[in-house]
Amino acid sequence: xxxxxxxxxxxxxxxxxxxxxxxxMITAEDKSFPAALAGRDAAALEEPLGSFSTPLLVLDGPGMxxxxxxxxxxxxERGLELMPHGKTTMAPVLWHRQLAAGATGITVATGWQADVxxxxxxxxxxxxxxxxxxxxxxxLDEWLAEHPEQELVCWADSLAAVDLMEQELPEGSRxxxxxxxxxxxxxxxxxxxxxxxxxxQRLAASPVLTLRGVSGYEGALGHDRSEAALxxxxxxCERLAALGASVQEMTEGAAWITAGGSAxxxxxxxxxxxxxxxxxVLRSGRTSSTTAGSTEASRPWTATAACPxxxxxxxxxxxxxxxxxxxxxxxxxxxxxxxxSPSTRACPCRSPSRAPSAGRSDRxxxx
Numbered sequence: 218x219x220x221x222x223x224x225x226x227x228x229x230x231x232x233x234x235x236x237x238x239x240x241x242m243i244t245a246e247d248k249s250f251p252a253a254l255a256g257r258d259a260a261a262l263e264e265p266l267g268s269f270s271t272p273l274l275v276l277d278g279p280g281m282x283x284x285x286x287x288x289x290x291x292x293x294e295r296g297l298e299l300m301p302h303g304k305t306t307m308a309p310v311l312w313h314r315q316l317a318a319g320a321t322g323i324t325v326a327t328g329w330q331a332d333v334x335x336x337x338x339x340x341x342x343x344x345x346x347x348x349x350x351x352x353x354x355x356x357l358d359e360w361l362a363e364h365p366e367q368e369l370v371c372w373a374d375s376l377a378a379v380d381l382m383e384q385e386l387p388e389g390s391r392x393x394x395x396x397x398x399x400x401x402x403x404x405x406x407x408x409x410x411x412x413x414x415x416x417x418q419r420l421a422a423s424p425v426l427t428l429r430g431v432s433g434y435e436g437a438l439g440h441d442r443s444e445a446a447l448x449x450x451x452x453x454c455e456r457l458a459a460l461g462a463s464v465q466e467m468t469e470g471a472a473w474i475t476a477g478g479s480a481x482x483x484x485x486x487x488x489x490x491x492x493x494x495x496x497x498v499l500r501s502g503r504t505s506s507t508t509a510g511s512t513e514a515s516r517p518w519t520a521t522a523a524c525p526x527x528x529x530x531x532x533x534x535x536x537x538x539x540x541x542x543x544x545x546x547x548x549x550x551x552x553x554x555x556x557x558s559p560s561t562r563a564c565p566c567r568s569p570s571r572a573p574s575a576g577r578s579d580r581x582x583x584x
Contacts (some may be wrong), residue, residue, distance in 0.1 A: 249273045281314075289319035292499055295486040300324045300343050300475070302502025309337035316340070324500045328353035335360050343395075343475070344371040345500060347378050347405075347434070349383045370429050370473070372397040374406045376419055383425045392480055393429035394420050395473055398460050400453050403437050413460055421467040429494065431464055431474030433457045433515040436480045438446070439477055450481045454488035465494040
């Protein structure tokens with residue numbers, strides 16, 4: 218069977234599946250749904266959450282829409298593009314909402330995730346990784362050959378990776394490649410600019426692959442907003458921007474400069490935005506909802522200051538318009554502060570005995 222065919226779903230079915238207004242009937246196999254809802258329209262449910270079984274992932278529709286717009290505005294104001302990471306959700310409906318809010322593409326981590334994204338109709342898919350699986354490379358290339366309106370870009374951090382990709386792909390392939398710049402102590406990437414430039418030159422001369430720009434991940438270089446961490450991240454982002462400027466003349470069209478941005482979006486934006494002849498692309502995936510995790514201490518928008526109103530504004534008091542609460546009750550009430558002077562003050566009604574639950578956000582965030 219050709220890898221171009223998808224026996225499970227037709228093109229029409231795939232297109233229908235990614236529409237944000239698509240609905241269907243609930244079945245007994247749907248996770249956590251009460252049996253009484255079987256046969257009901259999924260778009261017309263008024264069942265209280267308490268009737269569902271746990272664990273259950275619940276999204277706040279208005280809150281998510283607000284967060285998408287806030288992030289879209291933030292990157293637009295700084296001259297950036299946003300290609301948010303979709304590997305966590307792997308949900309085409311959410312991807313398309315991000316695209317509708319202004320994202321120019323979706324980032325994934327593996328070849329099979331890229332295959333899902335392309336078949337879901339995402340116009341530009343970035344694999345923030347190398348893709349060296351021979352079968353997947355051929356499958357992706359065949360899809361691109363049949364869908365000229367879509368594009369795929371992956372990374373390479375060595376000449377050996379370029380050689381392996383060329384062995385599997387035909388001349389004139391539409392697969393684009395970004396040269397990954399690494400750093401001492403980092404996970405992957407060419408360790409020096411000279412190595413990265415050699416890879417770029419090799420790609421620029423390739424009859425199979427297309428050099429699209431440079432890429433990197435700064436998040437592994439710092440885990441808080443200490444001066445040492447900020448300097449390490451800032452220095453790396455400046456190196457990445459300089460490399461992007463260096464390869465610009467080798468690329469067809471504007472060269473990409475793409476960095477993560479989940480933990481240090483302010484530093485990334487300051488370094489890579491407005492480099493002449495380039496496209497500055499942020500990949501931050503934590504843009505549709507507030508989450509807790511390893512980047513909590515380093516993100517500027519979780520470095521918080523007291524609510525501008527002196528009155529309490531948590532759900533147990535009087536909610537202040539424009540403020541929303543993440544799942545954990547009794548959390549600090551706050552607004553975004555500048556990255557340079559973070560501070561946090563608890564909501565006046567917070568009970569000291571109620572600590573945020575594990576895995577839940579411990580911040581109040583602007584809505």
